[in-house]
Amino acid sequence: MSDLLITNVDVLTDKGTLTNHAIEIENGYITSILTSEEAKTVQAKETLDGKGQLAAPGLVNTHTHIAMGLFRNYADDLELMDWLETAIWPTEAKLNDDLIKWGTQLGIAEMLRSGTTTFSDMYFFMDTTADVVKETGIRAVLSRGLAGVSPTADQALVENADLFRTYNGFDNDRIKVLLGPHAPYTCPDAYMEKVIALSHELNCGIHMHLSETKGEVENVIKATGKTPIAHMHDLGLFWNTTLAAHCVHVTEEDMAIMAENHVAVAHNPQSNLKLASGIAPVPEMIAKGITVGLGTDGSASNNNADMLEEVRLAATLHKARLYNPKAIPAQAAWDMGTVEGAKALGYKDLGKIAVGERADIVLYDVSGMHWMPRYNDIAALVYSANSSDANTVIVAGKVLMKNKELLTIDEEKLRSEICKAQAYFSN
Numbered sequence: 530m531s532d533l534l535i536t537n538v539d540v541l542t543d544k545g546t547l548t549n550h551a552i553e554i555e556n557g558y559i560t561s562i563l564t565s566e567e568a569k570t571v572q573a574k575e576t577l578d579g580k581g582q583l584a585a586p587g588l589v590n591t592h593t594h595i596a597m598g599l600f601r602n603y604a605d606d607l608e609l610m611d612w613l614e615t616a617i618w619p620t621e622a623k624l625n626d627d628l629i630k631w632g633t634q635l636g637i638a639e640m641l642r643s644g645t646t647t648f649s650d651m652y653f654f655m656d657t658t659a660d661v662v663k664e665t666g667i668r669a670v671l672s673r674g675l676a677g678v679s680p681t682a683d684q685a686l687v688e689n690a691d692l693f694r695t696y697n698g699f700d701n702d703r704i705k706v707l708l709g710p711h712a713p714y715t716c717p718d719a720y721m722e723k724v725i726a727l728s729h730e731l732n733c734g735i736h737m738h739l740s741e742t743k744g745e746v747e748n749v750i751k752a753t754g755k756t757p758i759a760h761m762h763d764l765g766l767f768w769n770t771t772l773a774a775h776c777v778h779v780t781e782e783d784m785a786i787m788a789e790n791h792v793a794v795a796h797n798p799q800s801n802l803k804l805a806s807g808i809a810p811v812p813e814m815i816a817k818g819i820t821v822g823l824g825t826d827g828s829a830s831n832n833n834a835d836m837l838e839e840v841r842l843a844a845t846l847h848k849a850r851l852y853n854p855k856a857i858p859a860q861a862a863w864d865m866g867t868v869e870g871a872k873a874l875g876y877k878d879l880g881k882i883a884v885g886e887r888a889d890i891v892l893y894d895v896s897g898m899h900w901m902p903r904y905n906d907i908a909a910l911v912y913s914a915n916s917s918d919a920n921t922v923i924v925a926g927k928v929l930m931k932n933k934e935l936l937t938i939d940e941e942k943l944r945s946e947i948c949k950a951q952a953y954f955s956n
């Protein structure tokens with residue numbers, strides 16, 4: 530008997546949409562895709578009627594600081610360093626476990642409601658984030674943010690190592706752990722050497738902001754004679770899997786290093802635009818064989834955690850930058866938001882609806898007028914869908930949102946806790 534059967538549903542596959550089919554799920558994986566006729570004989574513990582819905586893979590948010598939803602619309606219209614130094618870092622100093630718990634729940638509620646089933650996070654109090662991930666059922670890749678300039682720099686390394694030992698591989702890789710050195714300007718070389726030594730000791734990958742702004746690149750060149758990518762390469766950072774967030778200002782030589790060392794990129798178009806950082810050369814990176822996924826960054830620089838917006842921006846932004854409508858076609862943008870993002874996070878069987886893939890599935894309500902006519906479902910998702918069309922969300926075969934009701938989050942309680950947090954940060 531299978532665990533879950535989704536019936537009467539249109540299924541987005543690599544070969545196009547299969548209308549009126551069924552998806553069978555067992556032990557967190559898709560075990561078969563059947564016609565509705567074939568599905569009549571299947572016995573399942575739970576059945577979902579997918580009539581009027583399109584089953585698509587869940588979106589993968591490759592870079593965020595999810596609890597920063599607490600600071601949504603708190604400090605805007607500033608460039609990165611001004612924003613961090615004058616507004617965000619002083620306020621983050623007031624964070625505690627309880628606030629991270631509610632901030633993380635807020636972000637997860639927002640992500641599930643908008644069709645995201647996996648997120649890659651870098652922040653403080655990661656044990657608490659891991660607890661919330663455990664309870665809510667979402668998939669996550671967690672990095673304890675590490676800053677060598679902080680008085681707790683060494684303790685943070687110990688905490689990241691503990692997080693790795695406790696959670697990496699939890700629930701058949703529903704949680705994975707990376708080391709999270711923040712950025713070149715907060716992690717001096719001597720500290721990076723400790724991070725790299727720890728990555729060898731644990732055989733653990735890295736998640737780091739790299740080459741986000743012109744200023745960062747200029748400062749690293751001034752100090753070392755090399756770009757941040759070349760410098761990190763020479764320090765030995767890229768020996769294992771590395772997820773580099775942003776990579777807005779990268780040279781041809783940087784891209785060659787990244788391709789050769791399998792450095793994956795988290796492209797965060799909305800945050801890069803809002804912080805006036807620039808536009809990453811994504812089509813150029815993809816052409817060189819670099820894996821590029823999409824991220825929202827934190828909701829204080831975005832200002833939401835809506836991955837469908839990133840998919841749409843990735844598809845449109847590069848067309849305008851390069852005066853080329855084929856710069857990132859709809860399919861490529863969709864892949865960056867799903868299967869390429871999954872690859873960037875080290876998942877080989879995530880991001881598609883196919884037999885043998887992990888069952889992270891979103892059922893989109895396609896009854897809205899903006900879904901008509903339906904010539905091409907990829908184009909519809911990328912260019913015309915609303916993320917609020919996400920109606921039912923499944924992660925690792927478990928239903929986390931059913932007909933727009935979150936099953937693992939008490940939203941009334943969450944609202945009241947976020948109001949308290951707002952009052953706390955307003956004083």
Ligand SMILES: CSC[C@H]1O[C@@H](n2cnc3c(O)ncnc32)[C@H](O)[C@@H]1O
Pocket residue numbers: 594609613617618621651652653673674675676711712738741800826827830
């Ligand atoms: C050390 S935990 C993560 C740290 O990163 C800060 N942050 C948020 N957005 C960005 C960004 O776009 N670039 C660099 N740093 C960012 C966040 O506020 C935390 O302090």
Ligand SMILES: [Zn+2]
Pocket residue numbers: 592593594738774826827
């Ligand atoms: Zn970031």
